[in-house]
Amino acid sequence: MHLGTWSTMSAGSAERFDYWKDIVCDTLLHVDAHAAADVSRFSAELSLKSHLAGNFVRFKSQGHTIERSHRLLHAKPDERYLVSYQVSGVASVTQGDHRFQLRPGDVGIVSAARPMSLQFSDPVERIIALVPRSALEKSCPWLSPGVALHLPGEKIATRILSHLLMELSTTETEIGTNEELALGHIISELVGVRPSQDPGSVRDQQLRSRVFGFLTAHIEDPELAPGMVANQIGISERSLHYVLARAGTTFRTFIITERLDRAAEALGSPAWSHNSVSDIAFRLGFQDLSHFSRRFKERFGVPPSSYRLSKTGR
Structure with a gap:
């Protein structure tokens, strides 16, 4: 069209x-x-x-x-x-x-x-x-x-x-x-076809897929930690951090950013309108409400409640 x-x-x-x-x-x-x-x-x-x-x-x-x-x-x-x-x-x-x-x-x-x-x-x-x-x-x-x-x-x-x-x-x-x-x-x-297809890069791509696939699937788990992730995937913590560094991020940065983005999406969604800010934060893996509120404001410029009000009027 x-x-x-x-x-x-x-x-x-x-x-x-x-x-x-x-x-x-x-x-x-x-x-x-x-x-x-x-x-x-x-x-x-x-x-x-x-x-x-x-x-x-x-x-x-x-x-x-x-x-x-x-x-x-x-x-x-x-x-x-x-x-x-x-x-x-x-x-x-x-x-x-x-x-x-x-x-x-x-x-x-x-x-x-x-x-x-x-x-x-x-x-x-x-x-x-x-x-x-x-x-x-x-x-x-x-x-x-x-x-x-x-x-x-x-x-x-x-x-x-x-x-x-x-x-x-x-x-x-x-x-x-x-x-x-x-x-x-x-x-x-x-x-999804990466530029290099030599055996080493194919293995790197497969490992990266496993790492980010696991993190994305378990992003709401409050116990998510490098050791647990590495153990579940079957690699060393050093290899895990190497994969994340090659992707331009760190374990902590990726987890917090993804959780904050999901929180922002939930706060602006009618489907989550009956859930409180604290309920959303805890469901997405945050364990400290003040930490969540501070990091949310750092990323989006306003507190979670103000963000929700600007998106939903409630």
Whole structure:
């Protein structure tokens, strides 16, 4: 389904960049944008298509920077992943401890649930698929919002993925429901094909899948600890910490962040409206309410009760 096309040429020269910021926030993601040069000379165009697999955005623009801060995470939470294909130009990507450049042909995956920065020093053209978190993590159990990925364009799986993203962002052909669901599944499976397939990296991927799969499945267990996790998976604590470090996180950071994100989701959900803040905190594995409240405010900028009020009015 074609939902629209926008161009900064429809705005006056002095308003073009502000118009672009509004377009990006309305169609893509709630972000801040900063111009790299004279805003009166800025130009960009964007098209949006929506499929069952997600929303697909294609844009061309002059250089600028896009940022999603903790403030914006609180203002408009979003759990989707951004799977982006670099058509032309270079994108410098920063999310947490992950930093890389996307060059033409490369694909990058970042999470809207974590702060990020995308810098385009020169004109770029990009295609971005906004994919539901649950759909992508089902095929990639090792993936989490704390993991940003760079898929090199020379790999065959990346080339197939980029062609699929291109097609879904431009097609005018009506796609049936079953076909859309199948294409969405293919996108997730292609993301799950890691860049290196030597025996060592395959073992690393399998171990990482086991670690993050176990942590995600048992995130609500208040007794979750490195020794217990390592014992259940059948590895040493040192290996466990190594896997987490390679993913750009630590055991404590991952557990607390995931629990806080689930708490935020519960506080904003009508399904949890009859549960108190303390009940939600304890159910998600926190054992100290004051610690939960402090960490929640650090992450989202407001206490849990205020966060719930802003989302539900209760």
